[in-house]
Amino acid sequence: EAAVTQSPRNKVTVTGGNVTLSCRQTNSHNYMYWYRQDTGHGLRLIHYSYGAGNLQIGDVPDGYKATRTTQEDFFLLLELASPSQTSLYFCASSDWGGREQYFGPGTRLTVL
Amino acid sequence: AQSVTQPDARVTVSEGASLQLRCKYSYSGTPYLFWYVQYPRQGLQLLLKYYSGDPVVQGVNGFEAEFIKSNSSFHLRKASVHWSDSAVYFCAVSAKGGNYKYVFGAGTRLKVIA
Numbered sequence: 159e160a161a162v163t164q165s166p167r168n169k170v171t172v173t174g175g176n177v178t179l180s181c182r183q184t185n186s187h188n189y190m191y192w193y194r195q196d197t198g199h200g201l202r203l204i205h206y207s208y209g210a211g212n213l214q215i216g217d218v219p220d221g222y223k224a225t226r227t228t229q230e231d232f233f234l235l236l237e238l239a240s241p242s243q244t245s246l247y248f249c250a251s252s253d254w255g256g257r258e259q260y261f262g263p264g265t266r267l268t269v270l
Numbered sequence: 271a272q273s274v275t276q277p278d279a280r281v282t283v284s285e286g287a288s289l290q291l292r293c294k295y296s297y298s299g300t301p302y303l304f305w306y307v308q309y310p311r312q313g314l315q316l317l318l319k320y321y322s323g324d325p326v327v328q329g330v331n332g333f334e335a336e337f338i339k340s341n342s343s344f345h346l347r348k349a350s351v352h353w354s355d356s357a358v359y360f361c362a363v364s365a366k367g368g369n370y371k372y373v374f375g376a377g378t379r380l381k382v383i384a
Contacts, residue, residue, distance in 0.1 A: 162313075191372070200274075200360055200374040201314075216371065248313055256302050256364035257321075259372065261313035 161185065162262035164249050170268045171239050179234040179265050181249030189252045190232040191259065192216070192224055194245040201248065207232060208255060239269045272297045274361050276375035284383055285353050291346040291378045293361030303344040304362040305335055308377075314360060320344065331355070353382045 162183045171177050183190060189208050193201040203216035205224035213224055221243060223235040236243055246266050250259040273296040283289055295301060302321055306314040318329025325337040335346045344361060361375040 193374075198279075198376055200276075200376040201362075201372075202374075203371055206371070217373075250314075256372075258304060258316050258319050259314075261306075261315070263313045 162249055162251055162260050164247075164262040164265050166265060167263065168266050168268075170270065172270050173240060175236075175239045175269070177236040177239050177267065179236075179247055179249075179267070181232045181234070181262060182230050183232075183249075183251040183260070184230060185251065185253075185260070186229060187251035187253050187260070188229075189255050190226060191250045191252075192222075192232065192234045193248045193250065194218065194243075195248060195264075196245050204234065236267075239267075241269045243267065244269045272301075272363050272365065272371070272373040274363050274373050274375035276359075276361055276378050278378050279376065280379045280381070282381045282383060283351055286350050289346075289348040289351045289355075289380070291359050291361075291380065293344045293346065293375060294342055295344060295361070295363040295373075296342060297363055297365065299365055302364045303335075303337060304364075304372075305329065305333070305344075305346050306360045306362060308358045308360065310357075317346070317359075351380075351382050353384065356380055356382045 165180045191206040192204040202218045206214050207226035226232045249262040252259045275294045304319045305317040320337045358377045360377045364372045
Protein backbone atom coordinates (compact mmCIF):
# COMPACT_ATOMS: atom_id res chain seq x y z
CA GLU A 159 0.00 0.00 0.00
CA ALA A 160 1.21 3.49 -0.85
CA ALA A 161 2.70 5.42 2.03
CA VAL A 162 2.68 9.19 2.12
CA THR A 163 3.96 11.02 5.17
CA GLN A 164 3.81 14.72 6.02
CA SER A 165 5.63 16.87 8.53
CA PRO A 166 4.96 18.70 10.68
CA ARG A 167 1.44 17.59 11.55
CA ASN A 168 0.64 20.90 13.15
CA LYS A 169 2.27 24.29 12.70
CA VAL A 170 1.57 27.72 14.13
CA THR A 171 3.29 30.77 12.72
CA VAL A 172 2.79 34.52 12.62
CA THR A 173 1.89 36.77 9.73
CA GLY A 174 4.94 37.29 7.55
CA GLY A 175 6.58 34.13 8.80
CA ASN A 176 8.41 31.56 6.69
CA VAL A 177 6.99 28.02 6.62
CA THR A 178 8.03 24.82 4.87
CA LEU A 179 5.74 21.81 4.73
CA SER A 180 7.32 18.49 3.83
CA CYS A 181 5.94 15.44 2.08
CA ARG A 182 7.57 12.09 1.36
CA GLN A 183 6.20 9.13 -0.55
CA THR A 184 7.88 5.74 -0.59
CA ASN A 185 6.25 4.07 -3.56
CA SER A 186 8.21 5.55 -6.44
CA HIS A 187 5.17 7.41 -7.73
CA ASN A 188 5.79 9.87 -10.51
CA TYR A 189 3.19 12.46 -9.55
CA MET A 190 2.92 14.40 -6.31
CA TYR A 191 0.36 17.04 -5.36
CA TRP A 192 -0.23 19.70 -2.73
CA TYR A 193 -3.80 20.62 -1.77
CA ARG A 194 -5.44 22.85 0.76
CA GLN A 195 -8.75 21.90 2.36
CA ASP A 196 -11.18 24.54 3.54
CA THR A 197 -14.78 24.16 4.63
CA GLY A 198 -17.12 24.63 1.70
CA HIS A 199 -14.37 24.29 -0.89
CA GLY A 200 -13.30 20.68 -0.70
CA LEU A 201 -9.70 20.21 -1.78
CA ARG A 202 -8.05 22.74 -4.03
CA LEU A 203 -4.86 22.04 -5.93
CA ILE A 204 -1.95 24.34 -5.14
CA HIS A 205 0.95 22.80 -7.10
CA TYR A 206 1.88 19.42 -8.51
CA SER A 207 4.87 17.70 -10.05
CA TYR A 208 5.53 14.75 -12.32
CA GLY A 209 9.13 14.18 -11.34
CA ALA A 210 12.21 15.50 -9.61
CA GLY A 211 12.89 19.09 -10.64
CA ASN A 212 9.47 19.50 -12.27
CA LEU A 213 6.76 21.85 -11.02
CA GLN A 214 3.29 22.53 -12.39
CA ILE A 215 0.95 25.31 -11.32
CA GLY A 216 -2.32 24.32 -9.74
CA ASP A 217 -5.57 26.20 -9.29
CA VAL A 218 -4.72 28.29 -6.20
CA PRO A 219 -0.96 28.92 -6.42
CA ASP A 220 -0.76 32.53 -5.19
CA GLY A 221 1.46 32.87 -2.14
CA TYR A 222 2.91 29.39 -2.46
CA LYS A 223 6.09 27.96 -3.91
CA ALA A 224 6.93 24.30 -4.22
CA THR A 225 9.96 22.22 -4.99
CA ARG A 226 10.38 18.54 -5.88
CA THR A 227 13.92 17.65 -4.88
CA THR A 228 13.76 13.88 -5.45
CA GLN A 229 11.28 11.28 -6.61
CA GLU A 230 10.22 10.90 -2.97
CA ASP A 231 10.21 14.46 -1.61
CA PHE A 232 7.93 17.40 -2.37
CA PHE A 233 7.99 20.63 -0.35
CA LEU A 234 5.51 23.47 -0.06
CA LEU A 235 6.93 26.87 0.88
CA LEU A 236 5.10 29.87 2.29
CA GLU A 237 7.63 32.70 2.36
CA LEU A 238 5.37 35.43 3.75
CA ALA A 239 2.56 33.62 5.47
CA SER A 240 -0.81 35.35 5.76
CA PRO A 241 -3.89 34.51 7.87
CA SER A 242 -5.72 33.53 4.65
CA GLN A 243 -3.32 30.60 4.38
CA THR A 244 -4.61 29.08 7.62
CA SER A 245 -5.84 25.72 6.38
CA LEU A 246 -5.42 21.96 6.36
CA TYR A 247 -2.80 20.94 3.81
CA PHE A 248 -2.66 17.53 2.15
CA CYS A 249 0.01 15.95 0.05
CA ALA A 250 -0.84 13.13 -2.35
CA SER A 251 0.90 10.94 -4.90
CA SER A 252 -0.10 8.84 -7.88
CA ASP A 253 1.76 6.55 -10.22
CA TRP A 254 0.36 8.16 -13.37
CA GLY A 255 -1.30 11.50 -13.83
CA GLY A 256 -5.04 11.51 -13.37
CA ARG A 257 -5.24 8.14 -11.68
CA GLU A 258 -6.02 7.33 -8.07
CA GLN A 259 -4.17 9.32 -5.49
CA TYR A 260 -2.78 8.31 -2.13
CA PHE A 261 -3.01 10.94 0.56
CA GLY A 262 -0.91 11.84 3.54
CA PRO A 263 -2.44 12.53 6.97
CA GLY A 264 -2.41 16.30 6.55
CA THR A 265 -0.73 19.31 8.15
CA ARG A 266 -2.82 21.82 10.02
CA LEU A 267 -1.32 25.30 9.58
CA THR A 268 -2.42 28.29 11.60
CA VAL A 269 -1.18 31.77 10.70
CA LEU A 270 -1.80 34.28 13.48
CA ALA B 271 -12.81 23.52 -17.35
CA GLN B 272 -13.54 20.62 -15.07
CA SER B 273 -15.94 21.01 -12.16
CA VAL B 274 -17.66 18.79 -9.63
CA THR B 275 -20.90 19.53 -7.79
CA GLN B 276 -22.01 17.72 -4.68
CA PRO B 277 -25.36 19.37 -4.00
CA ASP B 278 -25.84 18.06 -0.46
CA ALA B 279 -23.47 19.50 2.09
CA ARG B 280 -24.92 17.34 4.88
CA VAL B 281 -26.91 14.11 4.86
CA THR B 282 -28.35 12.30 7.86
CA VAL B 283 -29.62 8.74 7.59
CA SER B 284 -30.64 6.06 10.04
CA GLU B 285 -28.48 3.02 10.55
CA GLY B 286 -29.57 0.24 8.23
CA ALA B 287 -31.15 2.61 5.71
CA SER B 288 -30.00 2.94 2.13
CA LEU B 289 -27.83 5.82 1.02
CA GLN B 290 -27.26 7.85 -2.11
CA LEU B 291 -24.77 10.71 -2.25
CA ARG B 292 -25.02 12.76 -5.39
CA CYS B 293 -22.22 13.91 -7.66
CA LYS B 294 -22.39 15.70 -10.98
CA TYR B 295 -19.34 16.64 -12.97
CA SER B 296 -18.56 18.85 -15.90
CA TYR B 297 -15.90 17.80 -18.34
CA SER B 298 -15.97 17.62 -22.11
CA GLY B 299 -13.49 14.79 -22.54
CA THR B 300 -13.21 11.30 -21.10
CA PRO B 301 -13.29 11.54 -17.31
CA TYR B 302 -11.75 9.47 -14.62
CA LEU B 303 -14.11 9.52 -11.61
CA PHE B 304 -13.46 8.84 -7.95
CA TRP B 305 -15.09 8.77 -4.56
CA TYR B 306 -12.93 9.33 -1.50
CA VAL B 307 -13.85 9.19 2.19
CA GLN B 308 -12.34 11.25 5.00
CA TYR B 309 -12.72 10.11 8.59
CA PRO B 310 -12.12 12.60 11.38
CA ARG B 311 -8.51 13.76 11.69
CA GLN B 312 -7.39 11.59 8.79
CA GLY B 313 -6.43 11.97 5.15
CA LEU B 314 -8.59 10.89 2.25
CA GLN B 315 -8.97 7.22 1.37
CA LEU B 316 -10.14 5.88 -1.97
CA LEU B 317 -13.57 4.24 -1.92
CA LEU B 318 -13.87 3.47 -5.61
CA LYS B 319 -12.82 4.61 -9.06
CA TYR B 320 -14.08 4.55 -12.61
CA TYR B 321 -11.71 4.58 -15.57
CA SER B 322 -13.69 2.77 -18.28
CA GLY B 323 -15.88 -0.29 -18.92
CA ASP B 324 -18.77 -1.39 -16.72
CA PRO B 325 -20.46 1.81 -15.54
CA VAL B 326 -21.30 0.30 -12.16
CA VAL B 327 -18.21 0.05 -10.01
CA GLN B 328 -17.87 -1.66 -6.68
CA GLY B 329 -15.81 -0.22 -3.88
CA VAL B 330 -14.83 -1.04 -0.35
CA ASN B 331 -17.26 -1.65 2.51
CA GLY B 332 -20.29 -2.27 0.26
CA PHE B 333 -20.19 1.04 -1.59
CA GLU B 334 -20.88 1.26 -5.30
CA ALA B 335 -21.28 4.03 -7.85
CA GLU B 336 -22.77 4.29 -11.32
CA PHE B 337 -21.33 6.39 -14.12
CA ILE B 338 -24.17 7.83 -16.20
CA LYS B 339 -22.58 9.67 -19.10
CA SER B 340 -25.81 11.15 -20.41
CA ASN B 341 -26.45 12.78 -17.05
CA SER B 342 -22.81 13.58 -16.19
CA SER B 343 -23.35 11.90 -12.85
CA PHE B 344 -21.47 9.52 -10.61
CA HIS B 345 -23.68 8.96 -7.57
CA LEU B 346 -22.47 6.88 -4.64
CA ARG B 347 -24.78 4.25 -3.14
CA LYS B 348 -24.87 1.83 -0.26
CA ALA B 349 -27.69 -0.58 0.49
CA SER B 350 -27.43 -0.46 4.29
CA VAL B 351 -25.34 2.08 6.21
CA HIS B 352 -23.54 1.49 9.48
CA TRP B 353 -22.72 4.07 12.14
CA SER B 354 -19.04 3.74 11.17
CA ASP B 355 -19.86 5.17 7.73
CA SER B 356 -20.19 8.61 9.31
CA ALA B 357 -17.55 10.68 7.52
CA VAL B 358 -17.06 13.25 4.78
CA TYR B 359 -17.31 11.96 1.21
CA PHE B 360 -15.66 13.62 -1.76
CA CYS B 361 -16.32 13.11 -5.43
CA ALA B 362 -13.46 13.93 -7.80
CA VAL B 363 -12.81 14.03 -11.53
CA SER B 364 -9.61 13.97 -13.51
CA ALA B 365 -8.91 13.88 -17.20
CA LYS B 366 -7.83 10.94 -19.27
CA GLY B 367 -4.98 12.20 -21.37
CA GLY B 368 -5.35 15.70 -20.03
CA ASN B 369 -3.30 17.86 -17.72
CA TYR B 370 -3.61 15.34 -14.90
CA LYS B 371 -5.20 17.79 -12.48
CA TYR B 372 -7.86 16.62 -10.13
CA VAL B 373 -10.96 18.62 -9.27
CA PHE B 374 -12.80 17.78 -6.06
CA GLY B 375 -16.33 18.53 -5.02
CA ALA B 376 -16.96 20.41 -1.79
CA GLY B 377 -17.81 17.20 0.03
CA THR B 378 -20.89 15.72 1.72
CA ARG B 379 -20.82 15.17 5.46
CA LEU B 380 -22.71 11.96 6.28
CA LYS B 381 -24.10 11.36 9.74
CA VAL B 382 -25.54 7.95 10.56
CA ILE B 383 -27.89 7.91 13.53
CA ALA B 384 -29.19 5.03 15.58
